[in-house]
Amino acid sequence: MTSQLVRKLGSASRFPSDHPWITRAGSFKNSQELEEEERFAFLIRKCPNMRVLRQLHAHILTRPLPLSTFSFALSKITVFCALSPLGNIDYARLVFAQISRPSIFSWNSLIKGCSKIQNPSKEPIALFQKLTETGYPVPNSFTMAFVLKACAIVTAFEEGLQVHSRVLKDGFGSSSFVQTSLVNFYGKCEEIGLATKVFDEMPDRNLVAWTAMISGHVRVGAVDEAMGLFREMQKAGVEPDAVTLVSVVSACAAAGALDIGSWVHAYIEKHSVLTDLELGTALVDMYAKCGCIERAKQVFVHMPVRDTRAWSSMIMGFAYHGLSEDAIGVFRQMLEAEVMPDRVTFIGILSACAHGGIVSEGLRFWSLMLECGIEPSVEHYGCIVDLLCRTGLVEEAYRIVTTTNIPSNPATWRSLLKGCKKKKLSNLGEIVARYLLQLEPLNAENYIVISNLYSSVSQWEKMSELRKEMKENDVKPIPGCSSIEVDGVVHEFEMGDQSHPEVKILREFMEEMAKRVWDSGYRPSVSDVLHKVMYEEKEGALGEHSERFAIAYGLLKTRAPVVIRVVKNLRVCGDCHEVIKIISKIYEREIIVRDRVRFHKFVEGTCSCKDYW
DNA sequence: CTAGGGTTAG
The missing domain is CATH 1.25.40 (Serine Threonine Protein Phosphatase 5, Tetratricopeptide repeat)
Incomplete structure (x- = not known):
């Protein structure tokens, strides 16, 4: 059987002719046994698949072997099954159970092996606990590194802390591999302070x-x-x-x-x-x-x-640049290249369709997603609701939201509300608004969208009522944010930002800028007026929007085109484009706006101020 | 046999 396997594996993997094991110090095994062990190790290492490995396993089980050789061979099989890409972790567990006193080597392999499976659990941690309870064999630094990695994967903070204390107790604190594992573990658990502490104490x-x-x-x-x-x-x-x-x-x-x-x-x-x-x-x-x-x-x-994630990142990129056609084109190429889209890919392609308002295509991608066996999640429903709302199919979107068994999601309801505003559906809008405020009473953006709806249908009383409600709840919007890079330093400006070191010069410059824009004849549109009503901005002023700070800084500090990034959806902010065009003309400078609509994530309950303009 | 990595709606 063994020789048959050697033949099967071909001449390229001939059994090595040098015999280093004969000189292995401190071994009580005779050279014949050692030779046999090496033979098994070699064969197992070279197994082309699990079928051959199973045959080899059967062979080992049925042949009379010295116990030490038997255990050695089984532990090699455990290592193969647990760690080789050709292996099988279930089989590794099975073989491991057949070893009467597994070596630390086998334990380590099993711990490492069951942390790298696709659905990692706390199993490796449980294995480590079992190992420490029995007290034999004694864990080594490899064990510590593997179990810390397992803790990192499942962010098992408490368990990791216990491992850390064991590391210190057992004297593995000086192993650089263990130290690195600790840094990574704390980093994965988002415990940056602790990660830094370990890192600072690392000599090398x-x-x-x-x-x-x-x-x-x-x-x-x-x-x-x-x-x-x-x-x-x-x-x-x-x-x-x-x-x-x-x-x-x-x-x-x-x-x-x-x-x-x-x-x-x-x-x-x-x-x-x-x-x-x-x-x-x-x-x-x-x-x-x-x-x-x-x-x-x-x-x-x-x-x-390119794999699924590479394609997805490209599709997402086109999606948030509003380049729906490109996103769809790339998605088609992805299918042609026979790379399977996953749930993230569909989030990208559906949001691309929503941005471009391409309903028919979006719905087709939705069916394709179902065909691919992907269960639609909140995100997918959010995209499709947004798609329908942006194209005016608000009732249809509302039906989906209320009849589908998805968790209530403020963003989805906000999409509905924006749809209602767009189509001036004040009755449905009222229902949606009430629900949204119940769902998320502290988000300023909700009040702004509802207020926009009231103003679009001239319900001024309701609007002032809402203003009162907003004041009572002490809800304040988080200001928009823009940035500009000068000499490799990113300067961030929030709306009305006072914290920049050069704020005084900037403010003077902006006053001049506002005056020149005003003199050019530009007058704020409805949303700017609304903004003034709600936030009592000074009459006649243009508003110290963040992008104006950034532009002012760029005009002052660079000769190159002023490239600013704005955390707003410029597609719905015509005013922003208009003001920037005017400034560009007045100062005879190129101003490039990078739309960073999705680049900053606001915490829940805050406002991205998209409709703030 | 050690340790570190990429895409996620509005």
Whole structure:
């Protein structure tokens, strides 16, 4: 049987002729036994599939073997089944159970093996607990690293803390692998303070530890700190690799830092860092989120291999740039390339259709999604409701929301309300508004949309009532936000922002700007007037909207075209475009607006102020 | 056998 297998595996994998095991120190096994063990190890390692492995397993079970050889072979089978991509974790568990006293090696493999399956559970943690209870074999630093990784995957904070205390008790605190695992674990649990503490105490910070720190900070949105760590890392003479750069690029995406993002891209090319799937996807996402859809596309088309996530990020990019046709085109190419769309892909393509108001196509994608066996979730329903509302099919959308068994979602109801406003359906709007305010009474955006609805049907009394209600509930809108990058520094401005160091010069400049715009004959439209009524802004002033701060800063500080990013949906804000056009003309400067409608996420219960203009 | 990575509606 064994020789048959050797033959089957072909001449390329001939059994090695050197015999290092004969000289292995401290072994009580005779060379014949050792030879047999090595033979098994070799065969198992070279197994082409599970079928052959099962045959080998059967062979081992039926042949009389010394106990030590038997256990050795079974532990090798456990390792193969648990860790090889060809393996099978269920089989690994089975074989593991057949070993009377599994070595720490087998335990480790099983712990690692069952944390890398697609639906990870706390099983590896339970295994570790069982291991520590029995007291044999003694865990080693590998065990600690694996179980910490398992805790990180399922963000089992309490369990991880206990492992950390064991690490210290058992003296594994000085292992750099264990330290790095701890940094990563705390980072995954969003416990940045604890991650930093472990990291600061590391005498030798390796690349992986730096990367874990950076990705941890990006995870909690501490983008500046992430970039600071990246700089510190380079100062410490540690060269980033592709994995590090994925986190750095993600940080740029989250910050909308196009300059730094482009610099990182240039770094990647200059240092010939291999742009794999993850890095490619991160770059596509970064360029799209920084408003540079052309470069996102450029990176995307140059990717040699694209998986579902790569395609999805490109589709999402087109979607939030309002380029529905491109999104649909890319989606078609994806299907042609026989890459399976997943639930995220459909969120992208449906939101693209919603942005473009392409109903028929959107509904077709919806059916396709069902055909693909994807259960529609809140997000998908949100897209389809938004699609119907934007194209005026509000009643149909309302029917879906009220008859489908999906959880009530403020955003979906807000889409309905916007649809009602658009079609001036005050009766349905009233019902929707009441429900929405019940669902989310502290979100200023809700009041603004409802107020817009009342004003569109001239129900002024209801509008002032609403204003009172808003005041009583002490609801204040979170201001819009715009940013501009000057010499690699991103300057963020909130509406009415006072915190910028040069705010005095800026304000003077803006007053002049407002005056010149006013003199040009521009007058605010209904929504600006509404804004004044609600927030008692000074008569005659243009309003210190965030993008005007950013433009003013750009005009003052650069000679290059002023590129600003706005956290608003410009497609519904005609006034913004108009003001910017006028400013551009007056100052004879090119002003480029990057629409960053989705780039900043506001916490629930706040307002993105889209209808604030 | 150690540790770090990408896409998610409005």
